[in-house]
Amino acid sequence: MTASREIHLAARPQGAPGPEDFSLVEVDVPDPGDGQVLIRNAYMSVDPYMRGRMNDAKSYTPPFQLGQALTGGAVGQVVASRNDRLAEGTWVVHDRGWRELALSDGKHLRPFDPSLAPVSTTLGVLGMPGLTAYFGLLELGRPVEGETVFVSGAAGAVGSVAGQIAKLKGCRVIGSAGSAAKAAWLEELGFDEVFDYNETDTKEALRDGIDVYFDNVGGSTLEAALAALRLRGRIVACGAISQYNASSSPPGPRNLFLMVTKRLRMEGFIISDHYDHFPAFSADMSAWLRDGSVRYRETVVEGIENAPSAFIGLLEGENIGKMLVKVGAAA
Amino acid sequence: MTASREIHLAARPQGAPGPEDFSLVEVDVPDPGDGQVLIRNAYMSVDPYMRGRMNDAKSYTPPFQLGQALTGGAVGQVVASRNDRLAEGTWVVHDRGWRELALSDGKHLRPFDPSLAPVSTTLGVLGMPGLTAYFGLLELGRPVEGETVFVSGAAGAVGSVAGQIAKLKGCRVIGSAGSAAKAAWLEELGFDEVFDYNETDTKEALRDGIDVYFDNVGGSTLEAALAALRLRGRIVACGAISQYNASSSPPGPRNLFLMVTKRLRMEGFIISDHYDHFPAFSADMSAWLRDGSVRYRETVVEGIENAPSAFIGLLEGENIGKMLVKVGAAA
Numbered sequence: 001m002t003a004s005r006e007i008h009l010a011a012r013p014q015g016a017p018g019p020e021d022f023s024l025v026e027v028d029v030p031d032p033g034d035g036q037v038l039i040r041n042a043y044m045s046v047d048p049y050m051r052g053r054m055n056d057a058k059s060y061t062p063p064f065q066l067g068q069a070l071t072g073g074a075v076g077q078v079v080a081s082r083n084d085r086l087a088e089g090t091w092v093v094h095d096r097g098w099r100e101l102a103l104s105d106g107k108h109l110r111p112f113d114p115s116l117a118p119v120s121t122t123l124g125v126l127g128m129p130g131l132t133a134y135f136g137l138l139e140l141g142r143p144v145e146g147e148t149v150f151v152s153g154a155a156g157a158v159g160s161v162a163g164q165i166a167k168l169k170g171c172r173v174i175g176s177a178g179s180a181a182k183a184a185w186l187e188e189l190g191f192d193e194v195f196d197y198n199e200t201d202t203k204e205a206l207r208d209g210i211d212v213y214f215d216n217v218g219g220s221t222l223e224a225a226l227a228a229l230r231l232r233g234r235i236v237a238c239g240a241i242s243q244y245n246a247s248s249s250p251p252g253p254r255n256l257f258l259m260v261t262k263r264l265r266m267e268g269f270i271i272s273d274h275y276d277h278f279p280a281f282s283a284d285m286s287a288w289l290r291d292g293s294v295r296y297r298e299t300v301v302e303g304i305e306n307a308p309s310a311f312i313g314l315l316e317g318e319n320i321g322k323m324l325v326k327v328g329a330a331a
Numbered sequence: 332m333t334a335s336r337e338i339h340l341a342a343r344p345q346g347a348p349g350p351e352d353f354s355l356v357e358v359d360v361p362d363p364g365d366g367q368v369l370i371r372n373a374y375m376s377v378d379p380y381m382r383g384r385m386n387d388a389k390s391y392t393p394p395f396q397l398g399q400a401l402t403g404g405a406v407g408q409v410v411a412s413r414n415d416r417l418a419e420g421t422w423v424v425h426d427r428g429w430r431e432l433a434l435s436d437g438k439h440l441r442p443f444d445p446s447l448a449p450v451s452t453t454l455g456v457l458g459m460p461g462l463t464a465y466f467g468l469l470e471l472g473r474p475v476e477g478e479t480v481f482v483s484g485a486a487g488a489v490g491s492v493a494g495q496i497a498k499l500k501g502c503r504v505i506g507s508a509g510s511a512a513k514a515a516w517l518e519e520l521g522f523d524e525v526f527d528y529n530e531t532d533t534k535e536a537l538r539d540g541i542d543v544y545f546d547n548v549g550g551s552t553l554e555a556a557l558a559a560l561r562l563r564g565r566i567v568a569c570g571a572i573s574q575y576n577a578s579s580s581p582p583g584p585r586n587l588f589l590m591v592t593k594r595l596r597m598e599g600f601i602i603s604d605h606y607d608h609f610p611a612f613s614a615d616m617s618a619w620l621r622d623g624s625v626r627y628r629e630t631v632v633e634g635i636e637n638a639p640s641a642f643i644g645l646l647e648g649e650n651i652g653k654m655l656v657k658v659g660a661a662a
Binding site for chain 1: 350383389391409549553568570571574576580581582584585586587588589590591593594595596597598599600604643644
């Protein structure tokens, strides 16, 4: 038995989540049984999609259960093993975050070599968010050299990568974000045009037209993008963070009929359907990181006790780049 | 010179068009010049898309001009020719409807053999609406045997064909329409389930789920279809007749985020981009008509002077199957 701390869902948030919706719970984690490993988490990931799992609603992943530890992406090291394939000391990415120590049956783990890149990148630019950007942009957005790609939520873990890949493919890239600091970073990354949506009207910012819209935010930004899309434009429906905290669904875009007149295609995806693209992604992204053509940032919150505030902050746009919680040593 | 009558756009309709928005004008049509032909129209087509062209708004086709004859699909016979390729007596489909006599430079005409099928079918099941159904369903909807296909506006020229093609592909087909008479006809055509949307809630009618939605109407029906679509469902964005007369755009579907969670694809199209599919369509549809696996109906209004009321009625759903105006002899 080893003492550990984990974050439980104490209540289902109504609208924006608050600290009272989470509880920090001390538990004793059993020693690994046959085939099991004990993982000490180094970082856990907080991701916008988790907000949906806090509702008691049927969706593509089952809802989190009240009074139980939340789950999510995490990276850590095997500290005790009764599994032949996973020696002590092995670094693994897994889905049992929101806790210091995770007991695993050894399935659904991805071991990796920690000497290749900082371990935290397995949750960001080299992990699920990076693959989301890579697959969504290239397979669904299908940008062609010379086209204009608009990315909303562009300073987030997914958006910042999607924009940089679009640049690598020879596109003009427009990014929107919610602060001057985020906009400044996107300019550093080489986005051709960047605007703070609190300061600039999105329709005005897109007045010259776009060919691909990588949608991370939904809402009125989608309506503006529909208006700006050129003939045969594509919408990559990746997320709608502007709406995740809404307690009732706001109306959709008034101009959806432009899908017909402009021959647009909109396609949604959930990245877990497409992990078969991971090897190609991993090879490309590792090369792009090495040669500096893709860069990333992380916003790291220290201590698992601060995971709820990290998550609340994520939904309020407090992060630049990937939002992570450094779990720290517990055992 | 030959006397002819044509329908002009007298005013741009505000909301639903009325008789005052059209005028019947007598004109003298010049004799054909070099390369020209004079066509006596037998039937002209009234189609929902024409409503958009009555607004002074940029779209995929230029707006109709005030005080000039409207244009649109028509079928007629060459009655005078100074074009070597188009002898007198040749039957042609062309785009100079809304008039009794049409002078043409001989371009953008499609000659056809009138012995193969009633000439009116070149404007319906064997023409643009048929191709719209064929291309939209097969290329964008991509129905798979055993799937459920929902068609709205199912008793119209496009919807009735889309539903029958879906049946031919081994799908279960649900159709919605706006009257009991329409519903009865769709049952005759072999639709598996039919409902009158004035009597039955669309969400309730789709409660068992659908895989493909062929959308002719937009609005709240699209919202209900989004709710009913299964994982990886497809929306063929063909039309939105429920909204064409709206003077301001109503809000879009509140549940558009289901595009992401259910991995849906929505694609719009304009059939004039896809006339390269005409030969394959024509061969398939002719065979289906011959063996009785596709059937059609026409609602024929007599006399060009009644074309405005035919069009107004089309937008109010007065037609079953293809709405046509029989132009009749004028010369």
